Amino acid sequence: MSSAGAETDKALLLRARSGDREAFSRLARRHAGEATRIALGYLGSEEDARDMVQEAFLRALRHMDRFDVERPFFPWFYRILRNLCFNLMAKRGRRGECPLVCERDGGVDPPGRGADPFRTLVATERASLVWEALQTLSPEHREIIVLRHFRDLSYQEIAEALEIPRGTVMSRLFYARSALRRAIDARLGDESGTLAADAEVS
């Protein structure tokens, strides 16, 4: 979650606080990619993800004086971002394209670049299946799946970002994974065609 750089987040934050806009821009550039990927995992739409990330950085800039520079920047920023994303999700319901890609079985990103079309189709179906199932989960469950599976955060990093104990991370992961498994199974029950194609490729 943290990035190595010539200047630490803390040094940039201290400069940003004293009105150095360039220092804040550097900090934002450092974390923008990760923030956008996470927002994409919640919202599906790249346009919405960009909007929320921009808004989160503006809010972070506005409330910079409330931030304790002795603590890591990203978890604090992440909480602003996730609140914005969750608000948007609650208001507009499910929307957005599938932001997942499957790189197994010849799936490529973006689909269709020199790969076997059938395998690409299966990979796309597999990613869509996971995305559809993910969208049926509660925001908290979806969040922990995105952070663990799609951003590969450690339990410690997740605990810091969500301000919950490590044990709660483990427990929430169990219920989120169980719910995701049930949602995938329910969809697979309806999609025998996809299953058959899956089995053939695997």
Next chain:
Amino acid sequence: MDRERARRLMMAHMDGELDGAERRELEEALAASPELRAELGRLEELGRRLSGVRLRDPADDVIEELDRTLTKRAGLPVGWLLVVAGTLALLIWSLGAWLLDPTLPALLRWAGGAVLLGLLLLFLVKARERWIEYRRDPYRDVVR
């Protein structure tokens, strides 16, 4: 071991976050419970299904766009505040001076007063309208 503890340890096992003591604890629990073994098997199957699935990379211009937006939007509130405050101050001062100028004919001063009152009313009506719109807007917390 209680079930909740076993479930937590199963997660740590799947994610490579178990320490030595926890591993032994989980192994004992799994050896004693076929139900737990089945549960772990189902979740490991989910892990296999998710492996290779990842979030696609956002377009390359995300960072450039963010830079542009931060530069553009960070200065906007201050800019607008200065423009609106300055304009209001000038307007009030000019109309005040106009109304209180004893050298002007009464009709002109009445007209000035009417303009001031009219502007104030228009401002209040518009402000009320915007407030009602804001209260009803489901996307009011989302700044685009």
